[in-house]
Amino acid sequence: MAIGLAVLVSARALADEPVSPIEPVETATAQAPPPVEAPPPKPIPEIDERTAYMVGKHTLKLGILAFEYGIMQQLSIGTDPPSWALRAVTSVLVPNVHLKLQILDRDPVAVAVLAAGYYASVSKSNFSGNVFNVPLSVFVSVKVHPRITLHAEGAYVYSQVFGTGDITQATLDGATVLRTGQVGLMVQYRLTRIFSLTATGRYQFYAADLPLSGSSTLDPYTTATLNGQFVPGVQHPWEAIGGVAILWHYVHLILGAGYGYYFLPGIDIANTKKTVVPDASIAVVL
Amino acid sequence: MKSRRCGFVPHGTALLLAALALGCGPGTVTLPTPPMEAETAALVMTYQMPAGNLDTSNINQVLSDAQTRLAQLNLDWLPDLLSNALTQLRTRLDAAGLPDDPTTMPDTRKAQLTAVVTVTRICAGWSDPAGPPDQATNGSVEVTAIADTGKLNPEIWGTATSCLARFPPAGSTGTVASATSTVVNATLNGTLIFYSLGPLPSDPSDAQLLVVFSGSLGAGSQVGSASFDFEISKSVVRFRVPVASGGDAIVTVGTTLGIQGANAGFSCDLTTLTCQQTS
Numbered sequence: 001m002a003i004g005l006a007v008l009v010s011a012r013a014l015a016d017e018p019v020s021p022i023e024p025v026e027t028a029t030a031q032a033p034p035p036v037e038a039p040p041p042k043p044i045p046e047i048d049e050r051t052a053y054m055v056g057k058h059t060l061k062l063g064i065l066a067f068e069y070g071i072m073q074q075l076s077i078g079t080d081p082p083s084w085a086l087r088a089v090t091s092v093l094v095p096n097v098h099l100k101l102q103i104l105d106r107d108p109v110a111v112a113v114l115a116a117g118y119y120a121s122v123s124k125s126n127f128s129g130n131v132f133n134v135p136l137s138v139f140v141s142v143k144v145h146p147r148i149t150l151h152a153e154g155a156y157v158y159s160q161v162f163g164t165g166d167i168t169q170a171t172l173d174g175a176t177v178l179r180t181g182q183v184g185l186m187v188q189y190r191l192t193r194i195f196s197l198t199a200t201g202r203y204q205f206y207a208a209d210l211p212l213s214g215s216s217t218l219d220p221y222t223t224a225t226l227n228g229q230f231v232p233g234v235q236h237p238w239e240a241i242g243g244v245a246i247l248w249h250y251v252h253l254i255l256g257a258g259y260g261y262y263f264l265p266g267i268d269i270a271n272t273k274k275t276v277v278p279d280a281s282i283a284v285v286l
Numbered sequence: 287m288k289s290r291r292c293g294f295v296p297h298g299t300a301l302l303l304a305a306l307a308l309g310c311g312p313g314t315v316t317l318p319t320p321p322m323e324a325e326t327a328a329l330v331m332t333y334q335m336p337a338g339n340l341d342t343s344n345i346n347q348v349l350s351d352a353q354t355r356l357a358q359l360n361l362d363w364l365p366d367l368l369s370n371a372l373t374q375l376r377t378r379l380d381a382a383g384l385p386d387d388p389t390t391m392p393d394t395r396k397a398q399l400t401a402v403v404t405v406t407r408i409c410a411g412w413s414d415p416a417g418p419p420d421q422a423t424n425g426s427v428e429v430t431a432i433a434d435t436g437k438l439n440p441e442i443w444g445t446a447t448s449c450l451a452r453f454p455p456a457g458s459t460g461t462v463a464s465a466t467s468t469v470v471n472a473t474l475n476g477t478l479i480f481y482s483l484g485p486l487p488s489d490p491s492d493a494q495l496l497v498v499f500s501g502s503l504g505a506g507s508q509v510g511s512a513s514f515d516f517e518i519s520k521s522v523v524r525f526r527v528p529v530a531s532g533g534d535a536i537v538t539v540g541t542t543l544g545i546q547g548a549n550a551g552f553s554c555d556l557t558t559l560t561c562q563q564t565s
Contacts, residue, residue: 209314209400210397211314211315212399212401216378216381218374218377218378218405220418220419221407221408221409221410221419222374222405222406222407222408223405223406224374224375224378224403224404224405224406225403225404226378226401226402226403226404227315227401227402228315228399228400228401228402228403228433229314229315229399229400229401230397230398230399230400231397231398231399231400231435231436232397233393233394233395233396233397233398234395272395272396272397273395
């Protein structure tokens with residue numbers, strides 16, 4: 001107010017009276033307040049399961065589908081609890097570990113690779129051996145619209161059976177281990193910062209036969225050899241799932257349901273018959 | 287805000303290559319084509335529907351031919367030997383989870399095995415000496431079966447290589463067509479084709495198969511070349527005899543010989559060498 005009055009008085013003096021250049025004039029200086037800086041927008045949480053996005057540096061995620069720890073922003077290590085949990089209902093223990101590496105992150109595209117290893121020791125009446133399952137996945141996430149992100153996946157699942165005895169009995173609770181190629185696509189439509197609708201599809205486009213070879217002695221007079229391969233019963237299993245993703249800061253919740261051949265999460269082995277496919281994941285992010 | 291960083295990390299590729307390099311193992315098997323597949327299938331049909339016409343004017347000749355063929359078949363030991371080999375084969379197939387019945391259709395929803403199974407049985411020899419089997423001295427019988435996507439091919443084939451066997455084996459009795467209680471020192475050398483007419487036998491007496499043989503066989507020093515086929519169905523043996531006017535008649539071995547043609551059937555007494563029409 002004082003500053004305004006001073007300016008007004010000075011202006012009138014300039015208009016009504018001749019200006020004496022030497023006459024001292026009372027002045028005052030004014031300074032605008034610094035502009036209030038808007039707070040940075042909260043980061044939009046990303047789905048980091050089966051996408052090219054990462055859990056984050058030094059971030060620990062404890063979920064029902066995966067335990068994940070971010071060693072670096074671009075590198076995380078984890079394990080799948082469901083495979084460990086198989087031990088509770090079967091005689092098979094499946095230790096497993098996976099590494100995820102983000103190799104490109106240039107908006108709007110991110111690319112990551114994931115290599116996992118699953119091991120099972122199979123012991124049956126006439127077979128004792130080991131099964132190794134190595135899924136290798138490439139994830140590409142593309143923000144095609146501020147609210148829409150496409151998450152594409154290409155996966156190659158490699159399996160190998162080692163053992164002695166009747167190798168043809170080396171099945172893992174009915175689901176035969178095979179080498180497969182799979183593609184997946186998730187469409188994520190973000191309604192709010194934390195709430196998204198998702199539509200997910202997965203298709204196994206390639207399934208190689210699993211070669212087997214073995215010999216046995218039936219009695220001192222009789223030996224037998226077997227050479228062959230397992231041929232998958234369902235060559236091209238698929239699944240389609242609709243769901244929601246709610247990504248709070250500390251809790252990530254994904255729920256959905258669909259139909260098709262259920263793919264075991266992580267290990268990527270498809271069920272052999274079509275059923276309702278559940279999709280549920282909850283994780284605490286620390 | 288997500289960091290905006292760009293860069294390809296070379297060891298990502300290395301991880302991928304390292305994992306792929308784990309891929310070492312046996313290659314996939316291409317199934318062999320069974321020998322004389324079409325001819326064997328046609329032979330099965332011949333046994334089901336013989337084409338030779340029989341009447342009182344030719345039945346005696348057919349009976350005579352049947353007696354000659356019966357002597358070649360060595361039924362006192364050959365069916366036992368072959369049925370035992372197939373029993374061993376079934377044991378192996380069962381252990382592998384493979385079907386043992388060619389008429390069984392696999393569950394197409396499950397992974398199925400395509401495989402070649404070969405069973406080699408060293409013959410025991412005439413004296414069945416103690417100690418490990420001696421293949422060089424006593425020979426062997428090798429049979430091969432194939433399963434295509436979980437379905438057993440009915441044709442099984444094999445080779446007998448200078449197989450020497452004693453029948454009945456020490457401590458056992460013959461189970462199929464044991465026409466004699468005397469000990470037979472048998473020799474078998476040649477090619478064999480089996481066509482399974484039912485499940486592979488878990489017991490030799492359950493065998494249901496057509497046998498096609500070409501080679502040499504005999505008992506003791508009486509070894510000669512022969513080429514014949516016969517059918518075993520639960521210890522009942524049938525064989526084929528050509529009819530002069532064309533086609534074949536099927537002879538069933540029992541206390542009498544049953545001879546079945548396309549138009550008529552006869553029952554022939556081997557003692558009196560007389561035949562009576564039965565159908």
